[in-house]
Amino acid sequence: MNEQKLEIVKSKNLKPKPQSDQIPFGRTFTDHMFVMDYEVEKGWHDPRIVPYEPLTLDPAAMIFHYGQTVFEGLKAYRAEEDRILLFRPDMNFQRLNRSSERLSIPPIDEDQVMNHLTELISIEKDWVPSTEGTSLYIRPFIIATETSLAVAPSQSYKLMIILSPVGSYFTGGLRPVTINVEDQFTRAVKGGTGMAKTAGNYSSGYQAQAKAYKEGNADVLWLDGMEKKYIEEVGSMNIFFKINGEVVTPELNGSILKGITRMSIIELLKKWDIPVVERKISVEELYKAYEEGLVEEAFGTGTAAVISPVGELNWLGRKMIINDHQIGELSQKLYDTITGIQTGKVEDRHEWTLEVK
Amino acid sequence: MNEQKLEIVKSKNLKPKPQSDQIPFGRTFTDHMFVMDYEVEKGWHDPRIVPYEPLTLDPAAMIFHYGQTVFEGLKAYRAEEDRILLFRPDMNFQRLNRSSERLSIPPIDEDQVMNHLTELISIEKDWVPSTEGTSLYIRPFIIATETSLAVAPSQSYKLMIILSPVGSYFTGGLRPVTINVEDQFTRAVKGGTGMAKTAGNYSSGYQAQAKAYKEGNADVLWLDGMEKKYIEEVGSMNIFFKINGEVVTPELNGSILKGITRMSIIELLKKWDIPVVERKISVEELYKAYEEGLVEEAFGTGTAAVISPVGELNWLGRKMIINDHQIGELSQKLYDTITGIQTGKVEDRHEWTLEVK
Incomplete structure (x- = not known):
């Protein structure tokens, strides 16, 4: 070309x-x-x-x-x-x-x-x-x-x-949201188009979204399309959990969108020497960790919200209340750092920003 | 309204x-x-x-x-x-x-x-x-x-x-086609939009279609998105097999389109007292029946082609040649009956046609 x-x-x-x-x-x-x-x-x-x-x-x-x-x-x-x-x-x-x-x-x-x-x-x-x-x-x-x-x-x-x-994605600043773990509808599956930003991936989620809203949730957490077992992503965001000091996010498996905020957060955490791992994580494993009191923070990441703290997850009638519905320390630090870099208030050591002349 | x-x-x-x-x-x-x-x-x-x-x-x-x-x-x-x-x-x-x-x-x-x-x-x-x-x-x-x-x-x-x-869907009349059994890409999965006629279901198949064409096939046979094991549908058609005297078509499971030609064929077969069953059928089961010489006919069904006889299936390097690449007797009879009803040449005993006055 x-x-x-x-x-x-x-x-x-x-x-x-x-x-x-x-x-x-x-x-x-x-x-x-x-x-x-x-x-x-x-x-x-x-x-x-x-x-x-x-x-x-x-x-x-x-x-x-x-x-x-x-x-x-x-x-x-x-x-x-x-x-x-x-x-x-x-x-x-x-x-x-x-x-x-x-x-x-x-x-x-x-x-x-x-x-x-x-x-x-x-x-x-x-x-x-x-x-x-x-x-x-x-x-x-x-x-x-x-x-x-x-x-x-x-x-x-x-x-x-x-x-x-x-405008600001959150009216009234950063605010933890409640999310429903979807157990019937499927967003994407291996061999499908989940990793692509294509129109059909979005409207296919409207029914699950409506169900989540109806029950007082702000968004949907999608599970894998094969077994409805492994955590994939939230609405139009990727998802992270801080469990017992380690940050976990679902690994890219072909049905998860490769988020740019997701990637940037992983890079920041590595630089900060905070343990971070991309791997399969089932909702059962998460719930077990929750019951043991090990789930310290949860947050979605994406261009729209940058960081969206998750205060509550609803899964088949079970509730996980995370960090007492408060913004976690790490979530806040990541939010401040990334928005700081985006707006030039924090030094851009990664050459992530491009100035429009 | x-x-x-x-x-x-x-x-x-x-x-x-x-x-x-x-x-x-x-x-x-x-x-x-x-x-x-x-x-x-x-x-x-x-x-x-x-x-x-x-x-x-x-x-x-x-x-x-x-x-x-x-x-x-x-x-x-x-x-x-x-x-x-x-x-x-x-x-x-x-x-x-x-x-x-x-x-x-x-x-x-x-x-x-x-x-x-x-x-x-x-x-x-x-x-x-x-x-x-x-x-x-x-x-x-x-x-x-x-x-x-x-x-x-x-x-x-x-x-x-x-x-x-x-024009006529087939240049030169009804003609058996060769079809590739797709083992990587997925069309649809339970909880997704497979049963709906929505745009995203179609373009998501273009890569598999291109792969099939490249290897000399006319279309794609989709397997289920979970295990890549069970037969779902062909390109934009439903699929039928005549195995040892019985007609088998995949049961509607939420990821298969509920074809109107499919439905009409099942009704005709029942009226003709030809055994017909809607059930799960794996490609392995089909291949085993093929090896035993029991696969008598295969055909796709849809509005575009009405009946499209399948002469050959390619699955992971294995070839199933069906009815010696010839149009099967049942395929021909179904085609003649349905197109006959559609064009008023065969009496419409089912009240399937609506005349535009």
Whole structure:
């Protein structure tokens, strides 16, 4: 793939920006978006930044019928001295390509698209909010656009990147949540698409989500699809437990998403000499440790919440109350460190951040 | 849901109709389509038949991000005396609602939409091709249309029905196919979405499909997602085996699609007093029966092909050649009977067909 010239068409009707402390997640979008097309003969071509506007697609466009689509989610943060930082964006574009491979979508040139993204953010820099806990959410996604009902990979695709200023994920700061261990519905299984960020993985969880909400839980903890025994991930987050001084997170087995926050936390814990292990962990093992009083902390990790402490787990009528519903010391330290690096308040010794010039 | 008045807007630019014996599957669409919208406050509303035209959606419309969508596939056939027949359309709309339930999409009024569909087909009646083996393929589908990146059920949806004249599924008539038994990738698992006709189930099979094609197979036979042991279904078809005089098809276990052709075949076999059983069948059991010379026929069933005889199965380097690559007697009889009923040549004793007036 050759470096292609980026076309830029500026919007003539700039929208008013929302107050940065009162923004519902993912409903407000900036003035411009990035678009790039793929056709078999041309490869990925015509990268462009254009005014944010509706898409026009044939009703028989493949995206509407067979779900050939992948996406990513990352954030731009406003740091000291009005610098704008991205957190490990290279990891997101690598993962986008891994997801695409699973869905038979042609890969993009990661560096090229990352350059175009920084250009887009630089144009939209005034949209990056500054209140603590806020950021500019970045959603790259690829959709199959060929007009055909044949069950086969599309011959054409569209990559788009849209930007949405988002408020603090937690109203009222970091707050431990209650989570239901799902025992009927399955998110993913070996050989399936669990490791890919693809649309179908998300709506397939809505029924379990509704069941969890109904019983007063904030989210779902998924077990493996084979035996409904091993812990996989929470809603759209990875999960960690601190058990008897050791941090445990389920190992990547093909059905768990390889989270970038997850990876960063493992790296931080290793640097801090806190024991951390990626391995299979069954909900029974966790419950046993809980009964023995060994479960010290639990937290979910992901781009949206960074760290989401878990205060309570409900499993087949059994309750595990973790750390007395309080934020654990380690959870708080990880949250402070990662958000500190993301916003330039903590020194970035890992070269995780990329400044948008 | 109350019966709502159907609005009809006729197209002013009618397209030329293709030659009915040379139509690639799912690429040509008729002049009109059916559309209906859902909003939480209004329910399903504004049913209308309008000129076939592109859809305009916000790039943040939920369909592009979380795959909340379901679809159906059925056909209209041109019978003797230019009558137009649908084959068990009530089953398709029942299944659409079952799929919707799994994907947290609000149900439609099945009878109402079926009435609107017959109205649409009656307007497009000249598009129903007449050559043997051809038909008008009908694709109802529902997509989530809310503009939001929140991982939650959409507050608005669009139901559309588009029509596509299709040629004979088999060039050169009924022809046994070679199929690869997939041992790595998984289509579906208990607790997942396998029983629903939803987009994500299809693109997740493209890698296995490509692998099968590469090794000279026409399709994929999926095994269960838990043990990779039990036979589930073929590509987008259900599967049947005639073993030692008895017809066996995998039982519906939550991860297999409840095919309407499958159901009709079971009913026909029962009427004909041919032993038929729905049960778990492992690929090992099948192979053992094959080695003993007991596998007499194999065939896939589905709306597209009706009956697709299987001449060869490839499983981990082992080959099962079925009925010497010839069409089996039972496969042929089932094909002739079902296509005969669909096209009005065979008496419809089951009241399976619905005439479009």
